Amino acid sequence: MKTSCCILCNNYRCLWLYALFMVVTATHTRAQGNSFHEEVALFAAFDEVPVEIVVDGKWSFETNAIITDSNLLYINVSDFFKHLKIVCNESTVGNSLEGFIENETKTYTIDYNTKQIKVGSKIITSKNGLLEEMGVKYMEASVLSEVFGLTLTFNPRSLSAKLVSSFELPYVREMRIENSRNSISKLQGQEVVVDTIIPRDYNLFKFGMLDWAVNSNQTVNEATTNNVILGVGGELLFGEANISINYNDRYEFDNRQLQYSWRWIDNDKKIIKQAQVGKIYNQSIAFLDSPVIGATINNSPNTVRKATGTYAINEYTEPNWTVELYINDVLVDYTKADASGLYVFNVPIVYGYTTLRLKFYGPLGEERTEERVMNTPYTFIPAKTLEYSISGGFLQDENGSRYGKGDFNYGVNRFLTVGGGLEYLSSIPNRPFIPFAKVAFQPFSTMVVNLEYDHDVRMIGLLNYNFTKSAFLELDYTKYVKGQLATRFNAQEERKIRVSVPFKINQFSGFSKLNFSQFVYDSFNFNQLDFVYSAYYKQLSFNSSTLVNWVGTKSPYMTTNLSMSYRMLNGFVLRPSVAYDLNDNMLTRYRAEIEKRISKMYFSASYERNIASKNDAVFLNFRYDFPYARTGVSAFYSNNNFSFSENAQGSLAFGGDNNYVHAGNNSALGKGGILFYPFLDLNQNEILDKGEKMVLLTTVKVTAGKAVISKKDSIVRVSDLNAFVSYNVEFSNDDLESISWKFKHNTYQILVDPNQYKRVFVPILSLGEVNGTVYLNQKGATKGQGRVTVQIYDKQSKKVAETLSESDGYFSYLGLKPGNYTIRVDDQQLEKLNYQSFPKEHTIEIAVSEDGTIVDGLDFEIKTKVAAAEIEMEASEVNVQIKPKKISEDLAAKPIESITNTEEVFYSIQLGVYKDHTKPKALDNLDLVFYEDLADGNVQYYYGFFRTKEKANIAKNTLAFRGINGTSIVTYQFGKKIATRETSVVKEEEVKESFVPVEAKEQNNTKKNTAFGKISDEKGLFYSVQIGVFKNYVHSNWFLNYKPVFYEILSSDRIRYISGRYDSKKEAKAAQNRIIAKGIKKAYIVKYNDGKKVDTSNGEH
Structure with missing residues (x-):
């Protein structure tokens, strides 16, 4: 036992010594060759x-x-x-x-x-x-x-x-910094970076828009009242021109029922950026009791240039109405009034002269045609900038009073703006001229102070302070000059305090608001206190408003209004409300309303009881929105009187091309649209020429707009856009039918022309693709090599693109415009690795094609410079003679035998027959060229020797790209040209495999996988998803998640694999998304008919 243990220990020591020796050897080898493949052992x-x-x-x-x-x-x-x-x-x-x-x-x-x-x-x-x-x-x-x-x-x-x-x-x-800067850019109104900008188009005259509205009211035992509104808009003298008539058959027609205006805007001008003629709006000091007919000019752009800070607007309209806030015709915010009709806006402080408008939309589709034009309390100007405004005209009153105003503002810095000017109104009897001065100061972002002095009229001080993000305090003080007639306000002083504080507790949110106003007269003070509490909890909205009025020391009069709105799960909305007199301790009014909205249909019913007047009222309303019109009917009952009303309104926008007229249910005056023409720009001149086809898209992203894509003519139409406003539009290459198609510009910024559709042509380029394989030659053995940089140069030798080879050596690049290019391996990478590339480069041409030209077979073989030098030495030895060596002599010579054994079959490229041994100039750049003397005295030239026919095919394609055409592949063994049957028995199977005819290649190709079905066996028309095209054998386990899988062998000897068979493109699209989600990002839809691929470039989309 002891002996066995000793033997075992000795064996272990030997094993450890052997392992140590192998590690040292491997380390030494790596140090010499720096071979990655030995590292990954x-x-x-x-x-x-x-x-x-x-x-x-x-x-x-x-x-x-x-x-x-x-x-x-x-x-x-x-x-x-x-x-x-x-x-x-x-x-x-x-x-x-x-x-x-x-x-x-x-x-x-x-x-x-x-x-x-x-x-x-x-x-x-x-x-x-x-x-x-x-x-x-x-x-x-x-x-x-x-x-x-x-x-x-x-x-x-x-x-x-x-x-x-x-x-x-x-x-x-x-x-993080970029996002912050983008946010600041948006707040300051700076433009977003886009690929191309489309400016305004100008026309002397162009008709485009029409608005219409009709309303009829009937009361039992009384006359019927009818009201018709008709307006038209177009472009006149390079500006927006609108005219409308509001006719009521109960009143005699006069010019006050006409609305007309002409407006011109160009933000690129310096002296005058905006001009308007017709009925104009002004922020006047004096009270104007009639519209002004005249003109105004200024040098402020109509863009929204937001500064820091906000101020609040809180007013009342009808319950549940939608209110939109526009600054300089740009929608900046919208909100919905609560159960009492209260709405609140935090208005951003904007640089320059601004027009503030509010639009109101009721739940029945009512759109108030009158717009509240509000005075902006602050005017801030960018630092070191002077802006002015001049306006003048006459009032539509009985006397035709004349009016004029000129003012300026200068931005001292970003925190301080000073201004002044002069206003004139002829109807003021004692002092028609009113000089004024003003200062706007922002000590910090949450506080704004505004001071204004109007000579012999008033002095105003206003402070707005946001003490939290949404809570604010506003102090407003005005002192009037005694006896002034400009404002028609007879109080001596006006004092206002407003406080608003929002709150949020879990799902319970709302705000409280306190307004106090005091008007000081000679003999008394009038005081008004309004406290509002509004809250929201899930589908429940609640509002309480208490109003207290008192004069001097007299007892106050107090009332409270309570309202609630509750949306049930079935879509019904209940809205009860009551009014309560706190002085008399009694109800004065109560009301209940129910409404229901179903898609484009709306219905409401309400009942109201006025206890003080003992009056009952019942309201019934119904509305339906058609795409081309908004319609409604209503009925009203009160004190045995029945009233009925019917209304409809809509608009038409002309000029949509191909006789298209856009019918809408909103106003179209002052609006515009865009027509996009996506087309395949074959000659790349960005013009839709004859023979270039339109391309049908599926999606287009438009900021604040909706794109409607026509399958009939492929035009993309965008309607209902504000004129003189720039919109950003984005196109996606993923939306295109062919992978070789790309938009020339993916993002556009388009300035909308007034009262018309603007045409924008969207060129789509058909780009070419190149692909090939990079092989690494080590000790005579070649295999695909990844991570090799392949560069692409145009005919001016400018690098236009580069790509990396994949792990099997395959590389591809899609995105080349038609033209001539040179493809080569990165010289710096080769120098660093001490490698050389054969050939050094490929010269190709990307032809003009709808489907995109594909140039494949651009293969490179890289090897160390030592190995390359040996081959060049052998080649130079071969070419020592003035004339090229005979191919039979070369194959029998020692250098040939040192590379291959004598029984192996070789392939060469037969170049052509020439008269003598003078080497043709076309063959000067080829490395190994041989010749053979023919019996008739002519000379046959050959190029190269290759172990496989596949490599010979690659070389043949390479010669074709160099302009050497008409070549053919020949087979040699023992230095003689042979046919298949002449090869030795020892290599018979190998030669047979290499010598398979082209038409039989599909049956004998060893790279295919018979576990998959043949595409050629699939009959009928169907869609599928291409997984990829591969050069080498693919194991069936790789595609387990994509069954059923089919294949076909391409002319380039590569194999295409597709997944699934689908009857519709919709099904194939869903399968494509699943395959992309699994990691094959370049999967795309293909179409086959009886086993043959169908060109879909002109097919259905």
């Missing part, structure tokens, strides 16, 4: 794949990584650090990476020769954690975590990894 197999890195749960990117058979993750350090914005550079000395991490004082060095990592003063040695292949340096994930504090949690199923860092990554910091 630590594990059985590996795959090089792109892995998605998710950073901070918000951002993600892809980087290349190696995944071993035991799911170890090796990250490409340079690419990984590049994405994270961590400094990483190749060292000029040695084989290492260097830079700094976290901060400039914390430097690092990763040495791939010594397998050491130095971070600051800390040194870590990791023999298995650092790998290198083709000059690309990798680090294992656990080492990355230990050394740099970058922890990756890898999910091999989804090929993704979650990154957690012990410090703020430069990438995260940059994204």
